[in-house]
Every structure is written in C-alpha cells, then in structure tokens.
Amino acid sequence: xxxxxxxxxxxxxxxxxxxxxxxxxxxxxxxxxxxxxxxxxxxxxxxxxxxxxxxxxxxxxxxxxxxxxxxxxxxxxxxxxxxxxxxxxxxxxxxxxxxxxxxxxxxxxxxxxxxxxxxxxxxxxxxxxxxxxxxxxxxxxxxxxxxxxxxxxxxxxxxxxxxxxxxxxxxxxxxxxxxxxxxxxxxxxxxxxxxxxxxxxxxxxxxxxxxxxxxxxxxxxxxxxxxxxxxxxxxxxxxxxxxxxxxxxxxxxxxxxxxxx
Amino acid sequence: xxxxxxxxxxxxxxxxxxxxxxxxxxxxxxxxxxxxxxxxxxxxxxxxxxxxxxxxxxxxxxxxxxxxxxxxxxxxxxxxxxxxxxxxxxxxxxxxxxxxxxxxxxxxxxxxxxxxxxxxxxxxxxxxxxxxxxxxxxxxxxxxxxxxxxxxxxxxxxxxxxxxxxxxxxxxxxxxxxxxxxxxxxxxxxxxxxxxxxxxxxxxxxxxxxxxxxxxxxxxxxxxxxxxxxxxxxxxxxxxxxxxxxxxxxxxxxxxxxxxxxxxxxxxxxxxxxxxxxxxxxxxxxxxxxxxxxxxxxxxxxxxxxxxxxxxxxxxxxxxxxxxxxxxx
Amino acid sequence: xxxxxxxxxxxxxxxxxxxxxxxxxxxxxxxxxxxxxxxxxxxxxxxxxxxxxxxxxxxxxxxxxxxxxxxxxxxxxxxxxxxxxxxxxxxxxxxxxxxxxxxxxxxxxxxxxxxxxxxxxxxxxxxxxxxxxxxxxxxxxxxxxxxxxxxxxxxxxxxxxxxxxxxxxxxxxxxxxxxxxxxxxxxxxxxxxxxxxxxxxxxxxxxxxxxxxxxxxxxxxxxxxxxxxxxxxxxxxxxxxxxxxxxx
Numbered sequence: 001x002x003x004x005x006x007x008x009x010x011x012x013x014x015x016x017x018x019x020x021x022x023x024x025x026x027x028x029x030x031x032x033x034x035x036x037x038x039x040x041x042x043x044x045x046x047x048x049x050x051x052x053x054x055x056x057x058x059x060x061x062x063x064x065x066x067x068x069x070x071x072x073x074x075x076x077x078x079x080x081x082x083x084x085x086x087x088x089x090x091x092x093x094x095x096x097x098x099x100x101x102x103x104x105x106x107x108x109x110x111x112x113x114x115x116x117x118x119x120x121x122x123x124x125x126x127x128x129x130x131x132x133x134x135x136x137x138x139x140x141x142x143x144x145x146x147x148x149x150x151x152x153x154x155x156x157x158x159x160x161x162x163x164x165x166x167x168x169x170x171x172x173x174x175x176x177x178x179x180x181x182x183x184x185x186x187x188x189x190x191x192x193x194x195x196x197x198x199x200x201x202x203x204x205x206x207x208x209x210x211x212x213x214x215x216x217x218x219x220x221x222x223x224x225x226x227x228x229x230x231x232x233x234x235x236x237x238x239x240x241x242x243x244x245x246x247x248x249x250x251x252x253x254x255x256x257x258x259x260x261x
Numbered sequence: 262x263x264x265x266x267x268x269x270x271x272x273x274x275x276x277x278x279x280x281x282x283x284x285x286x287x288x289x290x291x292x293x294x295x296x297x298x299x300x301x302x303x304x305x306x307x308x309x310x311x312x313x314x315x316x317x318x319x320x321x322x323x324x325x326x327x328x329x330x331x332x333x334x335x336x337x338x339x340x341x342x343x344x345x346x347x348x349x350x351x352x353x354x355x356x357x358x359x360x361x362x363x364x365x366x367x368x369x370x371x372x373x374x375x376x377x378x379x380x381x382x383x384x385x386x387x388x389x390x391x392x393x394x395x396x397x398x399x400x401x402x403x404x405x406x407x408x409x410x411x412x413x414x415x416x417x418x419x420x421x422x423x424x425x426x427x428x429x430x431x432x433x434x435x436x437x438x439x440x441x442x443x444x445x446x447x448x449x450x451x452x453x454x455x456x457x458x459x460x461x462x463x464x465x466x467x468x469x470x471x472x473x474x475x476x477x478x479x480x481x482x483x484x485x486x487x488x489x490x491x492x493x494x495x496x497x498x499x500x501x502x503x504x505x506x507x508x509x510x511x512x513x514x515x516x517x518x519x520x521x522x523x524x525x526x527x528x529x530x531x532x533x534x535x536x537x538x539x540x541x542x543x544x545x546x547x548x549x550x551x552x553x554x555x556x557x558x559x560x561x562x563x564x565x566x567x568x569x570x571x572x573x574x575x576x577x578x579x580x581x582x583x584x585x586x587x588x589x590x
Numbered sequence: 591x592x593x594x595x596x597x598x599x600x601x602x603x604x605x606x607x608x609x610x611x612x613x614x615x616x617x618x619x620x621x622x623x624x625x626x627x628x629x630x631x632x633x634x635x636x637x638x639x640x641x642x643x644x645x646x647x648x649x650x651x652x653x654x655x656x657x658x659x660x661x662x663x664x665x666x667x668x669x670x671x672x673x674x675x676x677x678x679x680x681x682x683x684x685x686x687x688x689x690x691x692x693x694x695x696x697x698x699x700x701x702x703x704x705x706x707x708x709x710x711x712x713x714x715x716x717x718x719x720x721x722x723x724x725x726x727x728x729x730x731x732x733x734x735x736x737x738x739x740x741x742x743x744x745x746x747x748x749x750x751x752x753x754x755x756x757x758x759x760x761x762x763x764x765x766x767x768x769x770x771x772x773x774x775x776x777x778x779x780x781x782x783x784x785x786x787x788x789x790x791x792x793x794x795x796x797x798x799x800x801x802x803x804x805x806x807x808x809x810x811x812x813x814x815x816x817x818x819x820x821x822x823x824x825x826x827x828x829x830x831x832x833x834x835x836x837x838x
Contacts, residue, residue: 126681130676133636134740136639136668137641137673138668139665139668139697141661
C-alpha cells in the first residue's frame with residue numbers, strides 16, 4: 001500500500017536525479033571537449049575529412065529537403081493568399097520562411113538524423129570495441145581526436161550547407177511561382193526583396209552554426225556514453241537523433257526569442 | 262584522397278561564401294557596379310518608415326532608405342537614403358513619406374514643393390538636407406475624422422439648445438420692438454414736419470433715410486422670422502445631425518473595413534457635401550444670426566469645424582488615392 | 591622499477607569488482623592473471639594505464655602513482671606501456687600501416703622513422719607486407735597480431751595483454767603465445783597477460799596469479815599452481831566448478 005503511494009514520488013525523484021546527472025555528464029563532457037580543443041595538433045589534421053563527411057556529403061539531402069520545401073511554400077502561400085493578398089507576397093513568404101526558419105531548421109533536423117546518428121554510431125562502436133581506449137593507450141586524447149574535429153566541422157559546415165539550402169529553397173519557390181502560379185519573375189523578385197534584411201541571412205547562419213554545434217556535440221556525447229554491445233550503439237544512435245532534434249527546436253525558439261524581438 | 266577532400270571542402274565553402282554575399286546583396290536590391298549617392302531629409306516623425314524601404318521619384322524606384330536616426334535633441338528624425346547617382350531632382354525638392362500599402366510597408370518619395378505646397382515641411386538649417394513631411398496613415402485619418410464627427414455632434418446639440426421656442430419668441434419680440442421704434446420715429450418726423458416746415462428739406466431726407474433703414478432691418482428680421490417660423494433652421498439642424506451621424510459611421514467603416522473603400526468614398530462625398538451646405542447657409546446669415554444668438558463660442562466653433570471639414574474635403578479630393586481610396590491591392 | 595598494485599578497490603555502481611587487490615609485477619617477468627570471465631581482470635589491467643580510476647588503493651608504475659599523474663605525464667607513461675586489447679581494437683577506417691603508425695605519429699617522429707618502426711613492428715609479428723590492408727580484410731589472429739604490433743611500435747617497457755587468445759583456434763593460439771614469449775625475450779619487456787586459458791597461462795607465464803571475488807586468491811609459479819591445494823584454484827585449473835562451489 002505504502003509502496004503504491006510512494007511510487008510516483010520515487011519516480012519523480014529518480015527522474016530529477018537522472019536529468020541532473022545527464023546535465024552533469026554533459027557538463028564534464030563539454031569540459032573535456034573544451035580541453036581537447038586546445039590540442040590543435042591532434043584535431044587540426046582531421047578537420048578537412050570531417051568537414052567533407054559532415055558538410056559536403058550532407059549537401060544532397062539538405063538540398064533535396066530545401067528544394068521541396070521551397071516548392072511547397074510557394075504553392076501554400078498562393079493558396080492562402082488567393083484574392084486577399086497580392087500574389088507577390090508569395091515571394092515575401094518564401095524568402096522569409098526559407099531563410100529565417102525552414103532553411104536552417106529543416107537542414108538541422110535532416111542533419112541531426114544523418115550527422116548526429118553517424119557520429120553517435122561511429123563513436124559508440126569505437127567505444128564498445130575499445131578503440132576509444134586504444135586511442136588513450138596510444139597517448140591520444142579521444143575528445144581531441146574524435147569529438148573536437150567533428151564539432152568544429154559541424155559549426156563551420158552547417159552554415160555552409162544552410163546557405164545552399166536557403167538558396168535552393170528560394171529557387172524552388174521561384175520556379176514554382178513562375179511555372180505553376182500566375183506570377184512573373186519581376187513580381188516574385190519584388191516580393192523577395194520587399195522585406196529582406198541582411199540580418200535575415202545572419203540570423204539563418206547563427207542558427208545553423210548553433211545547430212551544427214548541438215547536433216555534433218550531442219552525437220559525440222551519446223557516442224562516448226555508449227557502454228555494452230551492438231544494442232547499446234543502436235540505443236545511443238536513437239538517443240542522439242532524438243536529443244539532437246529536440247535541441248534544435250528548443251534552440252530555434254531561443255534564437256527567435258533572443259534575436260527577433 | 263585527403264587532398265581531394267580538402268579541395269572539395271574549400272570549393273564548397275567558397276561557393277557558400279559567394280552565394281551568401283551575392284545573394285544578400287541581390288536581395289537587398291543592390292546591383293554591383295551601380296553608382297549610388299546619398300541624400301538626407303528631415304522629418305518631425307516618420308511613421309513606419311524603416312531602412313530598406315524604397316525611395317521613389319515620379320513613382321519610379323530610385324533607391325532605398327539607408328538609415329533612420331533621431332536627432333540628438335529628439336526634435337526631428339534624419340532619414341538617409343541612397344539613390345542612383347546622376348539623377349536630376351526637381352527644383353526645391355521635398356520628401357514625402359507615406360504608407361505604400363496596407364501591410365506596413367512605407368516609402369519615401371521626392372516631389373517639387375509646388376506639387377503639395379499645403380504641407381508643413383520640416384526645414385533644415387543644412388542646405389543639403391531636404392525638407393520632409395510624413396502623411397498620416399489610415400488609422401490616424403480615421404482618428405481625425407472621428408474627432409470632427411464628435412465636434413459636429415456637440416455643435417448640433419448646442420444648436421438645439423440655443424433655438425428653443427423662447428429664443429424664437431425673444432427674436433420676434435425684438436423685431437417688434439424695432440418696428441415700433443421705427444414707426445414712432447416716422448410719426449415723430451411727420452408731426453415735426455408741420456411745425457418746422459422751414460427746415461423741411463433736410464429733415465425730410467433724414468426721415469426717409471431712417472424709414473429706409475427701418476424697412477431694411479425689417480426685411481432682414483422678417484427673413485429670420487420666417488426661417489424660425491417655417492422650420493428651416495430645424496431642417497438645418499437635422500441635416501447637421503444626420504451629417505454628424507454619417508461621419509461617425511464613416512469612421513467606423515474606415516476602421517472596420519478596407520474593402521468597401523470605394524463605397525465609403527461615395528458616402529463620404531455626399532456627407533461632406535451636406536455638411537458643407539449646412540455650414541455655408543449658416544455662414545451666409547453671419548451678421549444677424551451671429552449677433553442675435555450672441556454665442557460667439559458656438560459661432561467660432563462652427564467656423565473652425567467648417568474650415569477643418571473644408572480642408573479635409575480638399576485633401577481627400579486632391580489625393581483621393583492616398584487618403585481614402587488607398588489602393589489596397 | 592616495476593608495477594606495484596596495493597589494496598586496489600573498484601566498483602561500478604552497486605557492483606563491487608575489485609575489493610582489495612595487491613599485486614607486484616617484477617621487472618622482466620611475464621605474469622599471467624587468471625580468473626573467470628567478469629571477475630575484473632580487464633578492470634585491473636585498465637587501472638594500470640589509467641584508463642580506469644580506482645576507487646581506492648594505489649597503482650605505482652616506475653615509482654609514480656598513476657592516479658596522481660597529470661595528462662601529459664599519463665601520456666608519457668602510456669608510451670612506456672603497450673596495451674594489447676581483447677579484440678585488438680584496431681581503427682576500422684585505417685590501414686594496418688596507419689594503425690601501427692598512430693602512436694608513433696603522435697610522438698612527432700619524422701615520416702621515414704615512422705615507416706621504419708612500423709616495418710620493424712610488423713616484422714616482429716610476422717605480418718610484413720600487410721601494411722595496405724584494412725582491418726576488415728584480416729583474420730582474427732592477424733588482427734590480434736596487428737594489435738600487438740601497434741603496442742610494441744613504441745618500444746615499450748611493459749606490455750599488457752587483455753585476453754590475447756580469446757576466440758582463437760588452438761593453432762593460432764599457439765602462434766600468439768609464441769609471439770608473447772618472443773616479445774618478452776627479444777625486447778626484454780615486463781608483461782602482464784590476462785587470460786582464462788590455462789594452457790596459454792602455463793605456456794607464457796613465469797608466475798600466475800588467480801583473481802577470485804575481487805582479490806588475489808593465489809600467486810605462484812605454474813608448478814606451484816598445479817600443486818595448489820585450494821579447492822577454488824584447483825577447481826579453476828582443472829575446470830571443475832563443483833570444487834569451487836560453496837567456498838569463499
């Protein structure tokens with residue numbers, strides 16, 4: 001009887017402790033990564049490879065997502081605006097939505113799946129097969145060797161990918177507007193330029209860089225946290241994707257609140 | 262392998278840089294290679310004008326608003342604009358700031374002062390800074406119209422109070438008194454005529470003049486008498502009330518609906534014409550009515566309101582697009 | 591100078607793995623640590639190179655306590671201690687050559703010298719000419735030998751083997767055991783071999799220590815362990831769980 005009554009309390013207590021412990025672990029993980037960051041000699045040479053893997057190889061998926069997002073935005077905008085708002089506002093909506101929100105966020109989510117999962121699986125596998133320990137015995141700091149180049153590559157390459165995604169999204173909207181809607185190129189471009197501020201691009205890039213930091217850090221964190229066997233690697237991978245995606249959405253709201261007011 | 266990756270990454274980053282910078286410049290509306298020069302204008306306030314808004318001349322875009330700054334003492338706003346170089350501005354140019362559409366996008370347009378001399382442009386001690394004026398937007402216009410409607414409503418009420426039965430009686434009594442005085446004068450003159458025959462010539466002339474004056478006065482008062490008697494004034498007051506009510510409803514319509522703008526324009530036109538007619542007829546009876554009513558406050562308010570209305574009507578007629586029939590779509 | 595372990599304790603959460611292990615590894619000897627799976631043999635080995643931090647007790651290598659070492663000092667220590675992992679723990683994405691060269695590159699040796707020492711290490715494990723292969727293209731025994739080559743490329747003073755023969759066929763096991771002895775004699779290294787394979791232990795070790803329930807139950811030469819009267823030791827050595835039951 002007493003057990004049934006105290007069970008919810010115990011659950012709350014345990015959850016709170018777990019959350020606190022996770023933050024604590026992430027904190028010490030961050031510290032070790034920061035310390036590893038000073039070891040430029042170790043990670044500097046690995047950066048290009050990671051930039052190619054996380055960035056360049058992510059371009060196809062990011063551009064695919066962006067192109068279709070642009071198309072859908074243009075169609076939905078024209079559907080919503082019918083009769084009430086001038087059609088060139090399709091351009092406004094495509095530009096604003098793509099650059100401010102969907103470009104970075106959808107790219108971030110797509111890469112949370114691709115990059116975050118990849119990192120967690122790779123480091124997780126290395127952890128359970130003792131390759132991380134092997135690095136240690138060879139006098140390498142695994143955080144400097146594995147985490148730092150991935151995180152730095154993420155911070156640099158996410159904005160790069162997002163620039164392309166923004167451009168392709170707008171282009172997709174443009175082609176749709178001209179070919180499927182009764183909109184001419186000058187009208188669409190007028191809409192594009194109407195409320196554009198250079199800050200929109202900065203905002204997009206700031207978000208992208210923070211997403212890059214988050215997705216790669218979370219991937220590394222869960223990768224290094226893997227203990228056990230192949231099943232544990234699978235679990236870490238899933239957790240990395242879920243946590244990365246959630247972090248992106250929370251960060252997205254944070255940046256909107258911090259910079260768009 | 263590693264070198265290939267480095268080249269690939271380098272090319273991607275470079276591509277993103279070019280795309281980012283080029284795209285930003287293009288979306289900003291800057292075209293590389295076009296020369297631009299800066300102009301400034303000074304305003305009391307600038308509505309919702311913001312950097313990036315278009316600058317036009319004769320309706321053609323010629324540049325963008327670059328910056329909007331409050332002057333250090335807070336009395337004026339300095340707007341800096343970049344425009345295509347080598348443009349010839351009209352003589353004595355001024356800058357008018359106005360809403361471009363209903364969606365909060367504003368614009369600045371360069372005009373010769375002679376195009377709209379009626380506005381109170383804010384002059385600048387600096388010769389290179391153009392004088393500027395900001396037109397009110399829709400919401401402000403409705404606020405003004407609402408104010409006028411309220412004034413009219415107050416006026417008509419006071420008209421109603423002033424022209425009670427008692428007032429009419431008093432007016433009639435006064436007219437009777439004047440008639441009596443003038444007839445007494447005539448009698449006096451005719452009795453004196455017999456005894457003072459020698460001075461007759463001059464006096465006779467004087468008395469005729471007096472008689473004429475009396476009859477003129479009589480006619481004038483009779484006019485008022487009939488006005489009061491036949492209810493013309495009541496009609497006038499009624500007209501005023503209706504006009505005020507219509508103006509009130511216009512304000513409501515303006516705030517509530519932008520789609521029926523054209524219909525509203527028609528209603529407004531009729532309403533303003535009716536108000537103008539009423540105000541005009543009151544103004545024509547200026548001397549007698551003004552004195553008789555002896556309510557100078559009421560009178561001056563009526564004149565003020567009339568002037569306000571006239572100005573509003575003139576503005577609306579002059580710039581129907583900008584004021585009432587704002588081209589929404 | 592050698593490795594001295596005193597009263598070492600380590601627990602993972604509620605599970606106590608080591609509860610007061612004391613052990614001395616003498617200079618130049620090959621010590622085998624035997625015990626059932628999951629008894630904490632790997633944990634013991636990992637605390638020696640600082641991969642795991644003990645809850646209590648000390649590990650002294652060459653006169654310095656591992657736990658008190660700074661990061662750079664620890665790396666310096668690890669260059670003196672080669673570690674051969676249970677499943678070799680080769681870096682999957684790298685060739686055999688790069689795997690062996692990893693530690694050497696870290697020491698910032700010139701490329702020619704790295705190449706020479708990789709050749710030398712591969713030669714020692716009889717895998718010359720395998721440098722361009724990827725780990726996935728190797729058999730289990732070959733992978734272990736690459737792992738060994740990687741550990742000896744530093745020319746270490748100590749070699750720690752974590753289950754070097756687990757999962758290998760008897761022939762390959764013999765090959766690995768021979769290599770372990772060869773390393774010991776050629777390089778003069780002090781070795782600690784963790785195993786649960788008694789044949790291997792007898793073959794490579796000068797002394798054998800048995801870990802049981804978090805402590806060293808027995809330590810002695812192969813002959814001594816064969817003659818041991820302790821039922822736990824006898825049970826393990828002879829592979830008779832019935833003897834070990836009910837004894838603590």
